[in-house]
Amino acid sequence: MRTVRVTVVLAALTGALVLPGVASATPSSGALAKVHTAGRVEVGGDSLKYSWPGVYFEGRFRGTGVGIVLDDSDNDYEVEVDGSTVATLVTPGRTTYWVNGLTRGVHRVRLVKRTESPWATSAFGGFVAAPGGAILGRPAARHRQIEFIGDSYTVGYGNRSDSRDCTADKVARTTDANLSFGALTARRLNADYQLNAFSGRGMVRNYNGSDPGTDYRTYYDRALLNVDGDVWQNPGTWHPQLVVIGLGINDFSTAINPGEPWTPDTLMAAYRTAYQGFLDKLRARYGPRTTIVVSATYMSNTTVFAQIAQQIVQERNSRGDDRIRYWYYSESGLDYAGCHWHPSVHDHRIIADRLGEFIATLPLRW
The missing domain is CATH 3.40.50.1110 (SGNH hydrolase)
Structure with missing residues (x-):
């Protein structure tokens, strides 16, 4: 696993490829309803906004890939699939990052904000499925x-x-x-x-x-x-x-x-x-x-x-x-x-x- 800026990076998941995409892969507001987070977030249009460190978002999807919609030029993120880190996104900006090449089936994805930026507001636009796949219902909250x-x-x-x-x-x-x-x-x-x-x-x-x-x-x-x-x-x-x-x-x-x-x-x-x-x-x-x-x-x-x-x-x-x-x-x-x-x-x-x-x-x- 290597750090991702605006390059193609091989991930530490067999056959996985992380591709920075474009912001056009914007999910619907319904996609946000399929995201679990316990962090302090505010809904703003088609995104969730937040500031505190360690805020995380979790989702489930079926298929061979998932996109992560972000607008954040200040922070770094960890991307995990099925419990394994597949990429670190460094100040990704306004974009969609893709994890592709996964084994066909149901997977869990987790995005977590690693860094601290009290001067800035970050925005997460949800998860999007690769062609042929689907975002599933949100993971259950922990008791x-x-x-x-x-x-x-x-x-x-x-x-x-x-x-x-x-x-x-x-x-x-x-x-x-x-x-x-x-x-x-x-x-x-x-x-x-x-x-x-x-x-x-x-x-x-x-x-x-x-x-x-x-x-x-x-x-x-x-x-x-x-x-x-x-x-x-x-x-x-x-x-x-x-x-x-x-x-x-x-x-x-x-x-x-x-x-x-x-x-x-x-x-x-x-x-x-x-x-x-x-x-x-x-x-x-x-x-x-x-x-x-x-x-x-x-x-x-x-x-x-x-x-x-x-x-x-x-x-x-x-x-x-x-x-x-x-x-x-x-x-x-x-x-x-x-x-x-x-x-x-x-x-x-x-x-x-x-x-x-x-x-x-x-x-x-x-």
């Missing part, structure tokens, strides 16, 4: 649902990189949300999932004090991150039994700069207050049976993040909400070999292992 909320660690920032020194382009090309610990954990549990993660954002303070006046909560409710005031409308199908939050690294990992409106004490107080309010919001949205995990990890220059996260959970538990849990994972065994000392694919697999072990201890009803 289990997990929502991951976080920052660059949750995104999978630069996790495929072969070095810690990365340009902006290298970060984009080596970020793979499909191999983030959240995606790995969900797939192991056969769960649908959302990766609602935004690199550099904190609960109240962004990395190194950047973009003052905004934080993760500014964007959480949106489907389209670059559209001010946008609000994702839950179609009534998203009711996660589990929510995993990882916000705090950016709040506390860098020293407070001159001119920032914080002292160490006021930052901790603001973080605690904002976190409690965010938990109130999630509890009101998803109800009392959803288990919410407040996660924290090792930080080389401070332990305050983990301490406050644990205190927040203790406060909730003391008020009678025992479905908010604290999860800490250490740095043992992690190499942080991704871009800018972020977890590598190796690390994400280890974190997914540890998260899976922790989830097994939770009182989930799924």
Whole structure:
């Protein structure tokens, strides 16, 4: 399997050929009704629009080939057929990509957004069948649902990189949300999932004090991150039994700069207050049976993040909400070999292992 730009590429599926086509292979609006996605999407004409990393689309078709209608010049995608990756599409633009030469029969296709682009809106126009074939009814939604909320660690920032020194382009090309610990954990549990993660954002303070006046909560409710005031409308199908939050690294990992409106004490107080309010919001949205995990990890220059996260959970538990849990994972065994000392694919697999072990201890009803 090789990366696809605007070339013909042999895929890693026997006899398969991936051909960039033209945008004329546009599906009908009925084709979108045959697509399964759990991500935050908005319907816009004959396409589904979205911004968050890790959004995926799944379909079923009969025949020897399938086309994927896309309009996205900012992101990279993984294309899977019958569980195997057959192509990586790099900033494909407005086009239809074809996977042909498959064995005649019924197949499953999955398209997943690997990269992060909060400044852009992507569009997926559905799957189209090769001549003589047909798109079949949408795959069934999974009963289990997990929502991951976080920052660059949750995104999978630069996790495929072969070095810690990365340009902006290298970060984009080596970020793979499909191999983030959240995606790995969900797939192991056969769960649908959302990766609602935004690199550099904190609960109240962004990395190194950047973009003052905004934080993760500014964007959480949106489907389209670059559209001010946008609000994702839950179609009534998203009711996660589990929510995993990882916000705090950016709040506390860098020293407070001159001119920032914080002292160490006021930052901790603001973080605690904002976190409690965010938990109130999630509890009101998803109800009392959803288990919410407040996660924290090792930080080389401070332990305050983990301490406050644990205190927040203790406060909730003391008020009678025992479905908010604290999860800490250490740095043992992690190499942080991704871009800018972020977890590598190796690390994400280890974190997914540890998260899976922790989830097994939770009182989930799924």
